[in-house]
Amino acid sequence: MNKTIKYPQYRKYLNNKSFYKIISEIKWEELVVLGNTVTKHQFIVKILPDRNYIYDLTFDYQNHWVKIEEEEYTTIHKKLIL
Secondary structure, three states, rough: OOOOOOOEEEEEOOOOEEEEEEEOOOOOEEEEEEEEEEEEEEOOOOOOHHHHHHHHHHHEEEEEEOOOHHHHHHHHHOOOOO
């Protein structure tokens, strides 16, 4: 990858059901909204499909995700059920 990017990056699906924090080129978090419940899933790239997924989240997101600011991610994160 010759593209450079500053981490973290933030994305979401248009339906506001999944929010992403891309921490590095090999690590990301996903917040999943189900009704009034928010759960967090953490991922580390170990296989090629994960590497492709995080690449798309980072560089080729326009067809599937929307770029968001940290504040929007943080607002959803505060609703997290621990």
